[in-house]
Amino acid sequence: MSLLTHLLSCLFGLGSWVSINGLWVELPLLVPQIPEGWYLPSYLSVLIQMANVGPLFVTLMHRFRPGVLNEVAVVYAVIAVGTVASFLLGFFWKETVVVGGARRSVALLVLTFFLATVDCTSSVTFLPFMMRLQPRYLTSYFVGEGVSGLLPAVVALIQGVGVVRCINGTQLLNRTSNATTFDLQAQYQPPNFSAEEFFFFLSAMMLVCLLAFLLLNHHPSVARQNPSRSYTNGVKQEAQRGRKWAEQKPMMEPCGQRKPRSSFGSGSYSWLQVSYILGLLAWANALTNVVLPSVQSYSCLPYGNNAYHLSASLAAVSNPLACFIAMFLPNRSLVLLGVLTAAGSAVGGFIMAMAVLSPCPLLVHDSAGAVLIVSSWFLFVLLLSYVKVMIGLILRDEGHGALVCCGAVVQLGSLLGAAAMFPLVSVFGFFQSGDPCNTWCP
Template structure:
């Protein structure tokens, strides 16, 4: 294995979702300065789901016109588009135009759609591209994908986004922003603190990260050291085959001791190692865990954590972001591909997610709200939730990688489908019917 190639795989994977993840963590700084206000997250959710037209197009092309779509060209195009859109956001995110007499952040919404199209399409282009490298680099790619959420969060933490101080409402507010995140029935009011650097600089940082992704992709395609990591071809009985396919067949019993070994194809999917019922099971689990971890639970994270205080909210967001790449790192050394074990982890993660959802539903007075243990439990719940389901996603990615290029395309499509279904489910509950009530980090009226 090449450390250089591993580094490039991490940087390449980092570009998959860094733009949209960065936009989400910057919301507390953006929202007070645009006419949409806190309706913006709802608009973003809709735009991100509309952007699934990108992966839908790529998936249909692979299904009905295989080989026509130049995969590398698509990757180059979407990375450049992501870098350009992030760069333009630095100049135009505050610009408004009158639409039907109402000021709207048209530039912000349009550029966000392009960023969402880039990140959604990466699910069905970046993953299949990793088929060109040895299997171990796919896990490294997933680490990079996890870092795409962690890195913007850390930069936003340095920036001071979302830092709240509880002040007495009778005191001067000279050192706070005009926008507040809410006030309770008590004497304290939660106020955002000024950031250490502007949103413009943050968007330029996101653009730079996309350029880093572009450079890493160029090197993955053309650097001689990476070329040595490609599966080497050989000819057997006049038929060209790869050493990867040969060694995979030889090593599979050792790599996957839990899977039923059968030399006869059990289905026409991939290598035929799995029956159609097992394939359906794998994709259902994949859709479920992505729905929970990408859209369903993140949409209520503030409701589940803020009643325990602002520190609990920031700790849960930051440590959950760390748990994602940590799960990928663990999968590099402990790769358990048992479908039963994956089902167990999915049930465990779903149970923990149910507790988080219960806390959000009971907000602003969830369980243990006035106790120190309540903060510890909710933070630990978020860590274990992301850790368990991220491990499931990585292992399923490794399984589908062994089943071939087409399987990874469908993997990306199902990831986006699960996220879409989760967003469609949660959007009306959160934004239309207002089922959840926000907690106040400075005041509580709970007994």
């Protein structure tokens, strides 16, 4: 195995979601300086889902005009747009324009739409490109994809984003007991470096992704690692080799009776199994990409600001950790993947319950509550990330079209999750946020 190819695959995967993940972790610094305020996260959710027009176009082209899109050229264009948009954000994110009699951050919203289009489209372009490399490098790509969430979080932590100091606010007098109390107020501390520099960092990460992609295409040692197959614009010309793990596939049919195989990919799975695999993938991505992240602050802030930041950091760490586990302990059993998905969903259900109970969840005044919520976030992301990686490996062996389908299902799951959560969070105000400095619960 080539360590260089593993490293380049990882750096290539880094560019998949680093821009949007970076924008999310920078929100506490952006929100006080723009007219949209804390409505910005809602706008971002809508923009990200609108950006699914990119993967929709690519998927339809692969379905109805296979071979027309030049896969390599599309990836170059996607990375270039992401690099330029991140760079321009460093200059224009605070600029406002009067729209409908009110000031709006038009530049920020437009550039965010381009970034979201880039990241969403990467699901149906980066993954199929990895079909050109040997299967073991796909896990390295998923490690990079996980790091695309971890790295911005670490940089934002160094920057000091979201660091809160509780100060004495309004002095209150309890007339019945003549006791004087103080209302603590959360005061965000100034960052160690500006948002402009953070956006330039994101642009640099996209340049690193571009360089990795260049080397994956042209470096001689990478070429020697490529399987002996030929591709034209991502369309496979040669039949796939036999798989060593074929005997490991679980028999879902009762009494070992073989069902007719489907026309999906190489035809190794029945349509029932294909539906099962894609259903798990859509469900896992809906939970990890949208549903639970949209209520993370509600589930964690009642336990304190430290619990919130620790849960976010460990959740970001657990994603690449799951990729490493999948690299050394792969298991393609569909039954096991279903069990892991059910376990991760149960943990996610607990997190959602704590968000619903906010600002007074279980054990809110006990340090055990903070430990429980942080551990839950870590385990939730770890379990479902492992499932996503293993499904990606399964679909990779089913062929190029299966990987395109994989990316489309990832975006579909995220879209359905956003459609379910946006009204609850942003329209009806179903959740109530906890105060990192004041928690009054019986």
